[in-house]
Each structure stands twice: as C-alpha cells, then as structure tokens.
Amino acid sequence: MHDKFLSVVVTRKWQLAExxxxxxxxxxxxxxxxxxxxxSCVTLVRDDVICKEKxxxxxxxxxxxxxxxxxxxxDDGDTDAKTADISLSQGDEAFIVTTRSPxxxxxxxxxxLLFAGGVGAASIAGIAKRLAxxxxxxxxxxxxxxxxRAVFRKELDALKSESRVYHHFGLDVDRLEQATSHAISxxxxxTQIYCSGPPAFMDLIERQARDWVYPGxxxxxxxxxxxxxxx
Numbered sequence: 001m002h003d004k005f006l007s008v009v010v011t012r013k014w015q016l017a018e019x020x021x022x023x024x025x026x027x028x029x030x031x032x033x034x035x036x037x038x039x040s041c042v043t044l045v046r047d048d049v050i051c052k053e054k055x056x057x058x059x060x061x062x063x064x065x066x067x068x069x070x071x072x073x074x075d076d077g078d079t080d081a082k083t084a085d086i087s088l089s090q091g092d093e094a095f096i097v098t099t100r101s102p103x104x105x106x107x108x109x110x111x112x113l114l115f116a117g118g119v120g121a122a123s124i125a126g127i128a129k130r131l132a133x134x135x136x137x138x139x140x141x142x143x144x145x146x147x148x149r150a151v152f153r154k155e156l157d158a159l160k161s162e163s164r165v166y167h168h169f170g171l172d173v174d175r176l177e178q179a180t181s182h183a184i185s186x187x188x189x190x191t192q193i194y195c196s197g198p199p200a201f202m203d204l205i206e207r208q209a210r211d212w213v214y215p216g217x218x219x220x221x222x223x224x225x226x227x228x229x230x231x
Contacts, residue, residue, distance in 0.1 A: 005045065005095035006031060010088050011067070018148040019074055020119060022059060023088045025096075026067040033066055036099050039126030041223065042068060043097040053097060055223050057122035057196075068096075071122040071151060102221050104130050105192045112138040113187060115180065115205050117197025121152040123221045124196050125159075132162040139164045141183050143197070146170055176201075180208055187212040196221035 012024040025044075027033060036042075040058045056070035072088060088094070104127055105112070112131055116124035121142050131138050140159070144150040146169055156165050168179055184193070184205075191213045195205040202220045209218050 005097055006033070008068070008094055008096055010090050010092045010094070011064075013088070013090060016071060017144075017151045017153070018146070020149070020151045021072050021074060022061055022069050023072055024061075024064070024067055024069050025094065026064060031066065033068055033096075034099055037101040037104075037126070038129045039104065039123050039221070040099055040101045041123060041221065042070060042099045044070075044094045045097055046092075046094050052225055054225055057119060057126070057221075057223060058099070059122055071119050073119045102127060102194070103219060104194075105217075106131070106134045106136065108134075108136055109190075111188065111191045112136060113183060113191060113193045114138055114140040115183075115193070115195040115197070115201075116140070116142045116152075116156075117195075117201040118144070118149075119151055120196030120198075120201075120221065120223060121150070121156065123223070124194060125152045125155045127194050127221075128156070128159050128163075128165075132159055137163045139166075139183065141166050141168060141179070143168045143171065143176065143179075143201070177204065177208075180205055184208050184212055189213055190217065192217050192219065194219045194221065196223060199224075 007028050008025040009028055010023055011026045014022050016022050036058050041055050042058050043053050043055050045053045059069045059071055061069040114124050114128055128140055142156055159165055193209045195202045206218050
C-alpha cells in the first residue's frame with residue numbers, strides 16, 4: 001500500500017527544547033530526497049490501517065545525504081492525542097507522502113506579520129528567513145508556555161537585526177488574545193499574515209486578522225494529524 005511513497009528510517013534524535021525533539025529521517029536506498037524551501041513541511045504516514053498522516057515542519061539541521069530533519073512534539077502528560085506527535089524512535093520506519101512549501105509573498109511594498117506557537121516556530125522561522133533574505137522587514141511574535149519550551153528561539157533571535165522579534169511566555173487565554181490583537185490591530189488591508197501552531201491558536205489569529213486584512217492575505221501553516229483520503 002506504501003509502494004508509491006518513499007521509505008525512510010529514523011537515524012538520529014535530539015532535544016530542541018523541553019517536550020520538543022529533532023528527528024533525522026534517512027532513505028533506505030540511494031534515492032535523493034526532494035529539495036525544499038525554508039518553512040516547508042513534510043507529510044509522513046506510519047500506519048496503513050488507520051490511514052493517519054502527520055504533517056511536520058522541515059528543518060535545515062543535517063549535512064547527511066538523503067536525509068531530512070523534522071521537529072516533533074512529544075506527549076508530556078498535558079497534551080491531547082491530536083496535538084502530540086506519533087512516537088519516532090531510532091530504527092523506526094516511516095513513509096514520506098509529500099512535501100509542500102508555504103506561499104510567501106515577497107513584495108517590499110507590503111508588511112508581514114508572523115505568529116508562531118509551539119512547534120509551529122520551526123515553520124515560521126523558515127518563512128522569516130526567506131523574508132529576510134529578500135530584504136523584507138517583518139514583525140514576528142513567538143508564543144510558548146515557558147522559555148524552556150520555546151522552539152527555535154536562537155534562530156528567531158538571530159533575525160532581530162533584520163526585523164522585530166518578540167517572545168511571549170506563559171500567557172493565559174485572555175492575555176494571549178490581548179497580545180495577538182495588539183500586534184494585528186495596526187495592520188493595513190494589504191498586510192500579509194502568517195501563522196503556525198495549535199489549531200485554536202491559528203483560528204484566533206485568523207479571526208482577529210479578518211477585521212484588518214484581506215482574507216486571502218492570511219496564511220495558515222497546518223501541522224499535525226490529517227486523515228488520509230483513500231485512493
């Protein structure tokens with residue numbers, strides 16, 4: 001059933017932050033993995049019975065040939081089944097379904113606002129890098145429960161010389177809504193908004209952004225579980 005997918009095996013695993021790890025995937029054969037843009041995601045499948053897919057952010061951490069590195073979140077006892085990632089241990093096999101690159105509008109005349117939550121910081125960091133390389137200014141807000149759980153914090157801080165980067169830690173629901181609303185409220189209609197993180201977080205950003213920008217300018221980078229459509 002997986003003949004049309006590319007088989008990979010977990011070769012390395014290391015911690016990125018509290019409850020978050022990087023997982024290296026390498027092909028079993030000599031097949032080259034497709035190249036990808038910063039901010040891209042990969043869809044993996046492991047169980048062909050329940051037909052569940054998981055979407056993970058791709059990271060540029062490896063120099064090994066025929067390898068990808070993904071960022072994953074692990075169940076820490078305070079995570080529901082939908083947001084926790086499947087267990088990936090060294091030697092495990094998985095199958096790459098597809099890779100996809102998010103749409104990034106490279107237009108110096110428009111402002112970009114970026115919002116990251118949890119492991120979504122990996123995707124947002126990639127998008128921010130693409131904007132920075134194009135010489136575009138942006139404002140980025142990263143949300144985490146604590147500094148110890150902040151994924152890609154160093155990578156995001158490295159972009160402070162290019163644009164404005166803010167970290168928000170331990171906010172409750174009300175303070176989160178206030179922080180995101182305050183960040184979005186000055187936006188012009190043509191502002192591009194990118195967000196990645198838990199579904200409720202992205203829904204909040206989208207709901208607030210619709211009061212200020214064109215709907216087509218809101219870009220949600222989905223991660224996590226997806227039901228696979230049967231062929």
